[in-house]
Amino acid sequence: MKIPLSRDFYNRDTTQVAQDLLGKLLVHHIDGAERVGKIVEVEAYLGPHDLAAHTSKGITPRTQVMYGPPGFAYVYLIYGMHHCMNVVTEPDGTGAAVLLRALEPIANLSDNTKGPGRLCKAMGIDRSHYGHDLISENFYITDAPEAETIEIVQRPRIGVDYAGEWAGKLLRFYIEGNPYISRK
Structure with a gap:
């Protein structure tokens, strides 16, 4: 079994965690298969002061998990049909997370992993x-077997006008030149 990232990995500055997630592997054991995708695009949401973050409205039944502890999945439904997955970051009470936007398929995935909704559908992630x-045996993020040197691009987040x-803050990060990012 691959080793999940530690709680300490997630218990850091959200912008740093977002960038450090690039190149890591998202692993989900489902239906007798191990689905694996390399994280190639993410967005950071910095807490209640970030007006694009769901936590900007405070603690609600929907956002409660975002307030900690770090290393848990925040999964929600948008447009009544697409699931999106965030990884909770920083110490309890912060309300910050990183949205996983795109994966490069590694094992048992279709090529349709560009965008947070497609990523969740391909990985079998729902509410x-x-x-x-995420520090578990069946659904977690881990280091890639071989570290690669990547160039990180910073852009404004998508859909937060x-x-x-x-809206204009450079809190979207992706691997330069990767063909699986959702858009340039």
């Missing part, structure tokens, strides 16, 4: 994974 501890000045 039943809300609050799942409502967030005022936060």
Whole structure:
């Protein structure tokens, strides 16, 4: 079995965790198979002061898991049909997380992993994974077998135009030149 990232990995600055997740592997054991994808695109959501973050409205039944502890999955439904997965970061009470936006298929995945909804569909992630501890044996993030040198691109997040000045912040990160990013 691959070794999940430690709780300490997630218990750090969200922007740093977001960048450090690039090149890591998302692993989900489902239906007798191990689905694996390399994380190639993410977005950081920095807590209640970040007007694009779901926690900007405070603690609600939907956002409760985002307030900690770190290393848990925040999975929600958008447009009534697409699941999205975030990884909770920073100490308890922070309300920060990293959205997984795109994966490069490694094992038992279709090529349709560009975008957070497609990523979740391909990986078999739904709201039943809300609050799942990512330091587990069946659904986790781990280091790639061989570390690669990557160049990280920073861009504004996608779909957060409502967030005022936060819409233009460079909190979307992706691996330069990777063909699986959702958009340039």
